[in-house]
Structures are given as structure tokens and as C-alpha cells.
Amino acid sequence: MPSLKDLKNRIASVKATQKITKAMKMVAAAKLRRAQEAAEAARPYAERMTKVLAGLSAANAGNAEAPLLLSGTGKDQVHLLIVATGERGLAGGFNSSIIRLARDHALKLLAQGKTVKIITVGRKGNDILRRTFKDNIVDYVTFREIKQLGFAQADEVAHKVLALYNAGEFDIATLFYARFQSVISQVATASQIIPAKFDATQAADASSALYEYEPSEEEILEDLLPKNVAVQIFRALLENNASFYGAQMSAMDNATRNAGDMINKLTLSYNRQRQAQITKELIEIISGAEAL
Numbered sequence: 423m424p425s426l427k428d429l430k431n432r433i434a435s436v437k438a439t440q441k442i443t444k445a446m447k448m449v450a451a452a453k454l455r456r457a458q459e460a461a462e463a464a465r466p467y468a469e470r471m472t473k474v475l476a477g478l479s480a481a482n483a484g485n486a487e488a489p490l491l492l493s494g495t496g497k498d499q500v501h502l503l504i505v506a507t508g509e510r511g512l513a514g515g516f517n518s519s520i521i522r523l524a525r526d527h528a529l530k531l532l533a534q535g536k537t538v539k540i541i542t543v544g545r546k547g548n549d550i551l552r553r554t555f556k557d558n559i560v561d562y563v564t565f566r567e568i569k570q571l572g573f574a575q576a577d578e579v580a581h582k583v584l585a586l587y588n589a590g591e592f593d594i595a596t597l598f599y600a601r602f603q604s605v606i607s608q609v610a611t612a613s614q615i616i617p618a619k620f621d622a623t624q625a626a627d628a629s630s631a632l633y634e635y636e637p638s639e640e641e642i643l644e645d646l647l648p649k650n651v652a653v654q655i656f657r658a659l660l661e662n663n664a665s666f667y668g669a670q671m672s673a674m675d676n677a678t679r680n681a682g683d684m685i686n687k688l689t690l691s692y693n694r695q696r697q698a699q700i701t702k703e704l705i706e707i708i709s710g711a712e713a714l
Contacts, residue, residue, distance in 0.1 A: 426699070429692040433685060440681035446512065447674035454605070454667040460571075461602050461657075461664040468657040471650055476620035478643055489640070491647035494617035495593045500537040502560075502592040502616075503528060504583065506599040506658050507547030508666045509566045514676075516600060516669035517546045519610040520662075524598040527612060528555060539592055543579055543659070560586070571663055576656030583655075584648055587616055599658035600665035606672050608665035615654050618647060 424432070479492055505524045507517045524547075528538045541561045542548035548562045561582055565575050583595055595616035600608040 426692065426696055429688055429695065433688045433692065436681050436684050436688065440678055440685065443674045443677040443681060447671055447678060450667045450671040450674060454664065454671055457660070457664040457667050458602065461660040464657045464660050468653050471646070471653055472620065475618055475643070475646060475650055478646075479618065479620060489643050489647055491587070491616060491651070492618050492643055495590070497593045498536070500539065500592040500594075501531050502583065502586065502595040503538065503540045504579070504595060504597045504615075504655070505540060505542050505544075505547045505551065506597065506655075506662050507542070507544035508662065509545045509564065510666075511546055512673060513666050513670040514673035516608060516666055517544075517550070519608070520598055520600055521547055521550050523610040523612060525551070525554065527596065527598075528558070539586075541579070541582065544662075560591075571659050573652070573656050576659055577652045579655050580648070580652035583616070583651060592616075597654060597658055599662045600669075602661050602664040602668060605668040608669055611661075613654065613658075615651055618650060 475492075503524055505520065507520050511517065524540075528540070531538050538555070538558050540551060540555055540559045541563065542551055542559060543563045543565075545564050545566060548559070548564070552559060563579055563582070565571065568575060586592060587595070594614065597613045597615050599611055599613075601611045602608055
């Protein structure tokens with residue numbers, strides 16, 4: 423059984439930890455609002471660009487001169503996984519959910535005899551994936567020193583991806599990130615960005631109106647498709663940023679509550695042991711007095 427001094431030290435230690443988790447929760451809450459606004463502001467632009475490209479791709483279906491970013495290489499042997507995670511931990515299951523989705527996808531592809539290459543965006547994802555896929559990681563991007571994410575960071579990643587694609591290094595690229603829904607809900611998401619993939623609903627919505635394009639549709643696609651890669655990566659980074667602060671806020675709130683429960687239990691044990699010690703000393707004094 424721990425002594426009174428040990429219990430007192432443990433109570434002081436947990437109280438210090440509780441102060442830290444409470445402060446981290448407040449910091450995350452302050453940063454979450456700006457990050458959430460940025461993520462929500464990026465969604466309409468990204469969705470609209472997707473619809474425009476969906477309409478153009480439907481009009482150019484089967485066109486032999488369609489850009490490679492739309493038609494693909496015609497193969498699916500080499501897959502590039504772009505795994506975007508956080509730079510730091512202490513955010514509950516935020517990083518692990520993204521990594522789990524990417525790892526399961528990679529193992530499934532490897533089981534099918536495919537070649538898997540990985541670009542990690544964020545320190546935590548790189549640290550964890552290196553344990554299993556060290557030989558598959560072809561590049562690592564970190565924005566740890568960047569105070570505020572901007573389009574320049576997404577464009578940097580997009581240039582690396584497009585350079586690999588133009589060099590024939592892969593056939594299909596899939597982006598992994600966490601889509602922000604609320605403070606307590608962040609959904610790990612996988613999205614194919616090369617070749618551009620659109621569902622039937624998006625193509626139908628875009629083709630419901632008639633447009634005349636100047637210059638030609640092929641030239642517009644050649645210009646928009648590389649930009650779309652950067653836009654989708656930028657959206658993923660913003661969604662990740664908001665998801666990270668939401669998850670961290672929730673995790674630090676739970677940690678603060680747990681620390682409070684632990685303090686109550688330790689204080690109860692301390693009081694009981696202290697009372698038992700006082701009672702023992704009183705019994706010894708009374709017993710000594712009666713012996714005299």
C-alpha cells in the first residue's frame with residue numbers, strides 16, 4: 423500500500439497533468455474555429471470544380487486524345503497512396519484511423535500482386551507507416567514549421583505527385599485523409615485523384631446544362647486536371663487540420679475528466695489511509711495510558 427507521502431505526490435502529479443490537458447483543450451478549441459471555417463469554405467470550390475470536370479469527362483468519354491490525368495495509363499499495376507495525417511499526436515484516434523484505412527488498402531493491393539508506393543504528408547503518418555512499409559515510402563512531406571496551411575503547401579505535394587505520374591512511376595493515386603464532420607466525428611476517407619474519378623450523379627448533374635467551351639474541351643481539361651489535383655489535396659489538408667483540432671479538443675476534454683476522477687479516487691484513498699493512521703495512533707496512546 424502506498425504511503426501518505428506517495429499518495430500526496432501522485433495527487434499533485436495528476437493535478438499538474440490536468441492543468442496541461444485543460445490548457446491544451448482550450449488551445450485546440452480556439453484553433454478549431456478558424457480551421458473549421460477554412461475547411462468549410464474550401465468545400466464549395468472543390469465540389470464545383472469536380473462537377474465541371476465530371477461534365478467535361480462525360481463529354482470526352484472514349485476520346486483517344488483525352489489527357490492522361492483523365493483517361494489514365496490503361497493499367498492498374500502500380501498504386502500511389504498519399505497518406506495525409508497530423509504533425510503531432512494527443513488527438514485520440516485521428517491519426518490511427520487514417521493510417522488504418524491506408525494500411526488496409528495497401529495490404530489488400532499487395533495481396534493482389536500490385537505494386538504500392540506511398541507518399542506521407544505529416545510526421546505521425548510517416549513515423550507509423552515506416553514500421554511496416556519502409557521500402558514502399560517514396561517521399562515524405564512535413565509542414566511542422568508552417569504556422570498556417572495555405573495552397574502553396576498543397577501545390578508542393580501536387581507537383582511531387584504529378585512529376586511521378588508524368589515519369590510513369592504509377593498508374594493510380596489515392597488520397598487518404600479525415601473529413602471533418604463535427605468535434606466528435608472525423609471520418610477517415612479515401613479518394614482517387616489520378617486518374618480523375620467521378621460518380622454517375624456528378625456527371626449527370628454537370629451534363630444537364632449545355633455549355634459552349636472556348637478554347638476546346640481538351641485544352642480546358644489539360645489546364646484544369648493538374649489544378650484539380652492540387653485543389654483536392656488542399657481540401658484534404660484543410661479537412662485534416664480541422665479534424666485534428668476537433669479530435670484533440672475531444673481527447674483533451676476526456677483526459678481532463680479522467681484526471682478529475684483519478685484525483686477524487688486518490689484523495690479518497692489518502693483520506694482513508696490518513697484516518698486509519700490517526701485511529702491507530704489514538705489506539706496506541708489509549709493502550710499505553712491504560713497500561714500505566
